[in-house]
Amino acid sequence: MLSQVRSIYRKRRNLKWMYIEERRNPHPLAWRKRIRAWRMGFLSGSYLYLDLDHHDPSDYINDRMRFLRLSALNGPYAEILHNKLLFGEVFRRHPDVVPETYALVRQKRVWPMSDVERVSSVDGILDLLSRKGKLVIKKTRGFGGSDCTILEDRGGDVAFSGRVVSRDEARERLGSRRELIVSEYVQQASYAREIYPASANSVRMLTMVDDETEEPFLARAVHRFGGGGKMVDNVSQGGVAAIIGPDDDRLGIGVQIDEAGHPRNIECHPDTGARITGVQIPHWQQVVDRVLELAREHPYMPYIGWDVIVTEDGLRILEGNSNSGVLFTQFHGPLLADPRVRRFFERRGIIPSAS
Amino acid sequence: MVLDFGQPKLYFYAMRMATRARDLYRKRQYVKWLIHDERSNRRPIPRAERLRAWKLGFLSQTYRMCQIERYGPKDYVTDRMRYLRTPFLNGAYALVLDDKLIFNEVFRRHSALLPEAYALLRRKSVVPLNEDRVGSLEDVLGLLEKKGRLVIKPTTGGGGGHIAVLERRDGGVAWNGEVSPPARILERMKGHRERLVMEFVQQAQYAHEINSGSANTIRVLCLWDDEADAPFVARAVHRFGSPATGPVDNITQGGLDALVDLDTGRLGPGARMTPDGRPEFHEHHPDSGARIEGVVVPHWKETLSGLLEVAAQYPYLPYVGWDVLVTEDGFRLLEGNNMSGLWMFQVHGPLLADPRVRRFFEKRKVVR
Secondary structure (H helix, E strand, O other): OHHHHHHHHHOHHHHHHHHHHHHHOOOOOOHHHHHHHHHHOOOHHHHHHOOOOOOOHHHOOOHHHHHHOHHHHHHHHHHHHHOHHHHHHHHOOOOOOOOOEEEEEEOOEEEEOOOOOOOOOHHHHHHHHHHHOEEEEEEOOOOOHHHEEEEEEEOOEEEEOOEEEOHHHHHHHHOOOOOEEEEEOOOOOHHHHHHOOOOOOOEEEEEEEEOOOOEEEEEEEEEEEOOOOOOOOOHHHOOEEEEEOOOOOEEEEEEEEOOOOOEEEEOEOOOOOOEOOOOEOOOHHHHHHHHHHHHHHOOOOOOEEEEEEEOOOOEEEEEEEOOOOOOHHHOOOOHHHOHHHHHHHHHOOOOOOOO | OOOOOOHHHHHHHHHHHHHHHHHHHHHHHHHHHHHHHHHOOOOOOOHHHHHHHHHHOOOHHHHHHOOHHHHOOOOOOOHHHHHHOHHHOOHHHHHHHHOHHHHHHHHOOOOOOOOOEEEEEOOOOEEEOOOOOOOOHHHHHHHHHHHOEEEEEEOOOOOOOOOEEEEEEOOEEEEOOEEEOHHHHHHHHOOOOOEEEEEOOOOOHHHHHHOOOOOOOEEEEEEEEOOOOEEEEEEEEEEEOOOOOOOOOOOOOOOEEEEEOOOOOEEEEEEEEOOOOOEEEEOEOOOOOOEOOOOEOOOHHHHHHHHHHHHOOOOOOOEEEEEEEEEOOEEEEEEEEOOOOOHHHHOOOOHHHOHHHHHHHHHOOOOO
16 A cells, blocks of 8 residues: 555656646537547547547557656666766767756856857846847756747847836846756757747657667657747647658658547648648767767666757757657557567566467 | 644655655665665673663764763764665766766776776676676676776665775686686676776775775765855765775774875874774884874875866765775775765764764754
């Protein structure tokens, strides 16, 4: 009994996220189906988006696994991925791929974190903003794109993810009691800007370790694009997810969630009309090689969902996720259909072994 | 008077209860350690004295070593504060110090500061951590052949326990001085705990002369000064092992601890615990006979400024007990401690007598 309470307490954060995610689902689903989804381990949103009325759920990674078990894959080191400051600290020895963290805001104080730009006050952040044009602020904890705000300099005033406020209000919002990090804004490559310019369109690259060769491999790469006028590339908020490859460096069919919550295949972006399917990702092979190299250099985290921005001359990693891999990464097919992925999860007790 | 049992109030009380329960749950590990440390003090101390110590918030060991009976509890940081409040000073980032692998990952960007970590030993596998690509237990032995000595250190847990020095010797490999055939060493490396295989750092000659069998480190207590917005060193003590302590410099097991003068790097007399748990100050190391008092730590100023320079880059770690090993040409950082032992500092006088230290602890409600 006590160990059960302890186990629930330990997973409280993940259970909370799961609950929030379930409540966030804006699409109605009949109670009968909702209960069916829960029994299968899916949240109602995932059930709809993955169209499980028509697909066999057995090859899909479900939400129960995602929220309650996937973090265990990285053991205590999952914390490196959960905490964005810690992620930056551990990965800052790869300066070519991690955006610069300029400052940490904590208890209404600003601490400089960078050797390049020394920012030690809220005014320092605003000065840096006027020089750089754009900055990103993120909560150190949290998940999903909702914790990320883009700061923009608009001729003296400041825009918080598009909403313009006065400098005084900006000062007040930046001097937060919550823990925030201020980091560099990464300019994405032109192909991604052409498809949807308002958001930072990232690629979720899921890496795992192949138990046979003990080498990391790329299980799936899915490019996300924003949509619906939003500044985030969140698929549940009008965005589009398009698979890359796996055999070439071109974008495949895009998937968008329609108003009823059902997936819809598209070839062009619904807002901008720009073509998605067939678009070539610049220097994709180098991007894959570099991400696999990073996975190799941090072997104590065998399961990472990297959020990668492809830039004109390389890549930047926005963050890593420890319990990634349910929704949009499976729009184009279940992950467990790949025997390497199935083996990875089986050996670690996430799914029961077939044999 | 109207009593309001309306919903918001009930909610408020429920939340307060939940917070308390959570608080207790969070502290359970430290309460457990507190009890464990008291129970493990097997020195003959009368129950009445133990009770007096507990009443004042001290463990019986600290009470005797810091001579509270003689000097009074004023200005001492008590064990109650240490176990129940100081572990939370670094917040979520305590993990950076508590887990040696994360510590290594965060601090390895400073070149030549940390000993090299070669591999992580896990239950079934050996995970290579650097370009030497040590991927199996046989590779570890191969590396030992090349390097001569290696250190095996658990990723969690403090106090120097379970640290082993592997040494290449004729006729086998020595595990903490005990020679065994390689097959036995391989067996010992397969333990359940997660451990790091690390470089053995050669200490400077002065420390080697005082006690050659252990890595004799300096524990530097670094706190954050909110007014100056920079870290400062509250106190530093040099610890020396003895034949009884093996490869570590643990004082409870028979080591010595000498105060380092922060301005000059000059060592004071070494304090050693007598069989009845009281301090005994020695000018010379009682086992090797080498002089301790008056010895000046080489390049102390550079060591201190180098350490502060590193600490200043980690404002989210306001309270760290650094373990520094002085080498012939500089210093290496062996680890940082989130909940550093304090009696090793306070055996030389209370910490809170320094107003900056008091301010630090008062502001963070460690001292109320």
